[in-house]
Amino acid sequence: MKDYQADIVHSHHIGPLLYTSCAIQYNSNRIKHIHTEHDAWHLNNYKHRVIQYISLQLSTPIVVADADFVSRKIRNIFKTYPIYTIKNGINPSLFTIGDKYQARNKLQISLPKHATMIGNAARFETIKGQQHLIEALRLLPASFHLLFAGSGSTLVALQQLVRQYKLAHRVHFLGHVDDMPTFYQALDLFCLPSNNEGFPLSILEAQACGIPCIANDVGGVKETLSTDSILVPNNTAITLSTAIKSMPHQTISYDAREFILTHNHAQAMTKAYEQLYFSGGNI
Template sequence: MKILHIINSLETGGAEKLVIETLPLYEEHGITADLLLLNGTNHPFLQELVAKKCCQIFTLGTSSVYHPKNIFGIIPFLKEYDIVHVHLFPAQHYVAIAKMLSGAKSKLIFTEHSTSNRRFKNKIFKPFDKIIYNQYHKIIAITPAVKQKILAHTDLKEEKIIVIENGISLGKIHEASPYQPNEIASNLKQSDILILQVSSFQEPKDQATVIRALVELPDHFKLVFVGNGILRQNAIDVVNRLNLGLRVLFLGIRNDVPRLLKTSDIIVLSSKYEGLSLSSIEGMASGKPFVASDVPGLKEVVSGAGILFPLGDEKQLAEEILHLSNDADHYIATVEKCVARAKEYDICKMVAEHINLYEEILRTK
């Protein structure tokens, strides 16, 4: 069985992180699983995967992932693998078009990672998207809610879509050791309470709400952001406008997220929506209380374990953070529920379900 995963790049993001953590596990099961990147810029995630020496990594250069020439770059790879497993747009569309142009016999799988995207919101894309989705032998939806979104947008037959929830490497989180606060930044003290958000700086993540919540909190509460993206400067502008420059840290993309999680006191994710957020599961697995906005893709995972606050409500978020910091029993109870919930999302379970799907597809003529 030869499997090829295709994704836009390994710049940052939950789908990208999922790919670099699952590929070594396929090798452990004796399966050849390689990777093709539309853009092979040498980001930290790519460096991390190269160091694992678990697969072949191919790239189509370093030009835009949206360049149509990528379609023709994909075609030769479709002829070399039994199954091609695709993640994210535009890779999803370009692989489907390459399949139509080439007539390659490889079977296609696509994982839909988000409950919301611009194409789902605009009916003008519906006829074209239906053609694209139909080129895939199976669609993996990462939650039942994602499956319903796909069905509503594409009118596909229900049996074409299978729900396989994403997972994380629980062992990597549990085994991580915390930093001393001043190892992260010289101005951090043991007495500081560290609030951590791990997310890309894109419109759905809404870092501004967490920044505004800091205004409602005492000065020894410090906010740490991990991630990068086109809206990072916007977040910096909000920090400067609110005179919070000494209380907010921007660490960029990091490969030591488990250690940063263990160092923090409270973990927050303020997104407007998610697919199935790996950051939320990692946050809950870390042994720290997790607080998230009450939105699709988060409430399904967090409800009954972590704490939910109304989207964009910085005052309520600040109150929840204060409650956790002032009530030790509440803090411990929240941690225990979060850790128990995270155990339901072990990456090994996800990989086993992927392998079962691959085998089923190869048995199908």
């Protein structure tokens, strides 16, 4: 902070909150501190609550919650501490509606002409629930396929599960994908069966591409969905497959994109942070 003569520091998550709060003490508190909370589940841990309390006392940062549910959680714990809510936004000029057949060709995915493609983009970790989506595929007609983008510690186990269920011809692992707009454009619907989430960007990105979503009701997920998408009460195979069957397939959702333009545009998010950084000034 001294080397760069920082005027403003923006921290994310509890570790950087603590480090930043301590460092500001050595800079005579002249640095403005903004802190964003992306989820609130970690505050169920008593140690985390103590660390967060101490950090808030050290530098009295401006605290921002990225979802209403996060804001409520923080207020329930820290009571009178002021909290701003600024929801995450994405760039709808980058994530836009496209031709799914061109997108599939670009990703080099060979599918039957009338296949319905369900997509998921997340780390391959147990908490992300990809195994439930694979199990749901067993209950769906053979025309349904799964497309995964990502990597992680459960990849091998998921691949073994696919082979066990004899679904290798219907489940496609792309690994790390740089061109995420093309990934979403290749889909008919997007599914996020996570056990835990904050305010997931993947749902925003998919809907900006006109792709309706199905997601488990955890964290701030319900705040991210348009009326064309479906919030499910759990991520069991039966619940997911039933929701998938009930959704119109192979149809672009313009309402989903309009929802993102209205509620989760990156420009609105940026403007809100600018007001906190510069007291209403513009970059």
